[in-house]
Amino acid sequence: MRARPTLSCSAPLLLAALSLSTSGCQALFSLRDVVAGVVEPFAIQSTHVGVVPPEDPQLIEAISGSEYGSGVLTRLWPYDAKLGGEPDGLQPLFQGDASGGRVVMLPDPEGSGYRLDGEDGVRYTAGDEIEVEVSYEGVPRWIQVVAPEAPAVAFAKYHGAGEPIRVSLAGQDYTRALVMVLDVETSETLWSNLPSSADDIEVGARGAEALVVDIPADVFAEESVYAVGVAGAVEAGSDDYAALNTAVSGFTAARFEFSTVCTFADPDLCDPPDEVPEEVPAER
16 A cells, blocks of 8 residues: 655754644644645545355345445545535546556446446455545545455344344444345345435444444335345545545445345245246157
8 A cells, every 4th residue: 555755854943932842743744734634625535345245045136136236336426625516527546456456437327426346347355455546636636445354243034024223343343334225126225324425425423333333113114025234344544545635535445244134924935935947848
């Protein structure tokens, strides 16, 4: 991954006048970085989301019909405060070891921002050092993060209709929990706490609170079979930016593990019917 430039510092009289300690040089540069980052009008929010290949045929079918059917989805939303929105004509780049170098991100045909998936050559590999970069106003701007593995989490397969589910990743080494619920029959995303547009991006909870997510009861209002995915997110740190608004920019990487959750009162309805082999006409 890139290393940020190292700043050297002498001990000018200004520091003494400000009554700074011997570490005042570092404090001064840190303050300057913070102020510059907040004042910088250009920001990037990006997500790199993978899926652990499931074994359950119902889950395979549900995920294959969703936007995560290729096994990975990378999204990026740029924002310029001077424009009050997304600049035109950008060519963001995605770079990851598992993806074989730099790939130009494509405009999202269904909304704002840019995206790539597995069909574009992007892969999700735990431990991969990934980066998104945008050249804007003649300045290269980038943010980077390390892709984590999926969390250890388990659900009871049978669940009461109309009852909520609490997801907790407490004690695991993530910054927050991400959750999505798919309808197994239609692959529709019924509920998710992932951003789906630039308007959804906001500073969320941090610490222990961010590792606990409550899926509302109305998500499971109907008797049905659901695919519940849980991912542990890792986010870019304060040293993982260049020429971006540090108060707004972010890069989140996470990998989902899906589980089957059934709310039918009759458990026999929770499993797909066995396929009846076609009869082979008898030879005459």
